[in-house]
Amino acid sequence: MATSTISGTDPFADPTRMSENSEYAEGDTLPVGRDASLTLATDSLIVLDEDFTRRETRNCCGLLPSKAKTTQAIPFFNVLWAELSNFDIIIQYAKTTSKNVVRVASVNYLVEKPQQGYAKVWITKLLDRAYGESQRKKRIKVLINPFSGRGGAQKWFLRDIEPIFVAARCEINVERTLYQGHAVELAEKIDTVAYDVIASCSGDGLPHEVFNGLGKKRNAAKALSQVAVVQLPCGTGNAMSWNSFGTDSCSIAALCIVKGLRTPLDLISITQGNSRTLSFLSQSVGVVAEVDLGTEHIRWMGSARFTYGFLVRVIRKTVYPCDLAVKIDIPTKGAIKEAYWNEFSNHAPIEERRGSFDIETPGLPELQYGTINSPLPSDFTPIPSNKLGNFYAGNMALMAPSANFFPAALPSDGQLDCVTVDGDISRTSAIQSFLAVEDGSWFNMPHVNYQKVSGYRITPKGQKTGYISIDGERFPFEEFQAEVHRGLGTVLTRSGHMYEAQGVVPRTGQGS
Structure with missing residues (x-):
């Protein structure tokens, strides 16, 4: 699986970045053995061990030996667990083995009896820094779609995922x-008090099912606020x-x-028919x-099918006429x-990032704008759309690693980013628009509205058949109506309030 990471703004922004030059207080050092110590630095655990030293004869024509580094820096973000077992201190962490892979590794040292009491205090400090505000020992319900990733989800779970959860002392x-829609049934029946997280080893389809399964529970709003829904990328x-x-x-x-x-x-109610x-x-x-x-009929082309499909429709100048009305909250790009x-x-x-709905009220929050069968809300603004080429509303920024369609998207602002x-x-x-999506510059293109x-209604016209995609499904x-519920769902993120995507920045004097 080709991957890359995107740095966020949280203190654990890059799990692969070492910090060997961090300053540290002497009181945060734990002696372990004659020639070794463990130190809590600014953002890393520094392991100093003279046994790391080795002689090399590759410099100066092999005449002068040199010493290798005697320290190893382990970012706190990568520390999974630490404990004192008899006289041994054992620290398990996620070791970077390649650009996009981490594997469980451990540091193990003997702690002399006089240091035992201090070692326990030191471990507490280490775990405090390693986890910060993140919950430890998460209770995780794992759902595996065995058909995801061409059948690789099960293998990836056993090889890449489970060892990390186990090392972090998570309960899984x-x-x-077994079939499409099964995750809806499982989520509807799940005991939300027994789990902190529902993790889907799948593509985006399973999280969609999980949210809808939780939404069917009698205490839907409460369930959606209790359990975090996350994805383990296997699709x-x-x-x-x-x-x-x-x-x-x-x-x-x-x-x-583990550290999320x-x-x-925000979750969006889509009403269509009944x-x-x-x-x-x-x-x-x-x-x-x-x-x-x-x-779908040319999936054999891989990701190239999207480029091919786009170019075919551009050449034809395909239009999709419709009636569109939206509840506009922020009208200009500058704002x-x-x-x-x-x-x-x-x-x-x-708690302040959720809407005003009462989570103790049975079912989902009441629809403020009614359903698709209700009269058009008076505060919905009609948008001329007889020559519509694309209507796209997003709740997240990235639709794919190189498709930053919604660079201004936020997890819980109570709004959808709507593009026409x-x-x-x-x-x-x-x-040019197609090419500009990758770097987010299409946001500033004048023809991109x-x-x-916070809501909209769209009615296709002039076509008897076509495609409507909701979360890729x-x-x-036929016509449908959308309404945003601020902070109704719960996920895990690295920062706690932003997406890991290149966002937009304000420019002085730009009002549109």
């Missing part, structure tokens, strides 16, 4: 899904992991779950939906940038 309960679409953890590496994602911070997540579905990722009508769902930037310094408690683009723009502009909304090609 594993169950395999072809791993958007949730990219946004939450900045990776599609199974082992790094497992480490991020509880984060409220049904109500929860969406956590995105909704699309037009080019994106067709490129995603309309190219959107300011709102995004302000969130960087917002570290409000988790006309289908009759020039082919050159359309292709980008707004923050195909829905009936």
Whole structure:
């Protein structure tokens, strides 16, 4: 699985970065043996051991020996557990073995009897720094989709994920899904008091099912606030992991779950016909939906099928006429940038990042705007869409590692990022937009209409058949209405309040 990581703004931002030059207080050093010590530095555990020294004869034509480093730096983020067993101190951590893989390793030293009391105090300090505000010994319900990743999910769990959970002293309960929709049934029946996390070894489909299963519980709002839903990236679409953890590496994602911070997540009620579905990722009508769902017959092309599908529709200048009305909260790009930037310094408690709904009320929160069968809300603004080329609403920034469609998206601002683009723009502009998605620069393109909304209604017209994608799943090609519930769901993220994606920044004087 090709992967990369994206640094966040939290104190544990890069689990692979060593900090050998960090300063540390002498009182945070634990002597272990004659020539070794363990020191709590600013952001790393420093292991000093003269036994690391080895002689090399590769310098100066092999005439002068040199000494290797006598220290090893282990970032606190990578420390999984530490304990004193008899006279041995054992520290388990996630060791970086390649750019995108970590494996469980350990440091083991003898602690003399006079140091035993201090060692226990020192271990407490180590674990405090290693976990910060993150919950220790998480109780994790693991759901494995055995069909994900061309059948590799089970293998990846056993090799890359389970050892990290075990080393971190997490309690895990594993169950395999047997058919589409099985995770909905499992989540609906789960005892939310017994687990802190539901982790899906899958693509984005299983988290979608889990949210909807929790949404079917009698105490749905409370259940969704109690249990964090996370993804262990084992599918072809791993958007949730990219946004939450900045990776599609199974082992790094497992480490991020161990250290992850509880984060409220906006969920969106989609009403269509007489049904109500929860969406956590995105909704699309037009080019994106067709490129995603309309190219299933050429999956053999891999990711190239998306490029092919897009180019075919651009050449045809395909349009998708519809009636569209939205509840606009932030209308201009300049104001959107300011709102995004302000969130960087917002570290409000988790309770303040949720909506005003009562979690003790049975079922899901009441719909403020009614359903698709209700009259159009008076505060929805009609948007001319007879020449619509693409309608895309996102709750997360990255739809794929190189697809930063919604660079201003925030986990719990109570708003969707809504993008519309006309289908009759020039082919050159359309292709430039496609290429600009990768670096996020398409946000500033004049023909890209980008707004923050809290609800919308869309009615396709002029077409009898087509594609509507909700969280990557195909829905009936008919009108639907969306409404955002601020902070209704719960996930784990590295920062606790931001996505791991390149976001937008405000520019002085820019108002649109």
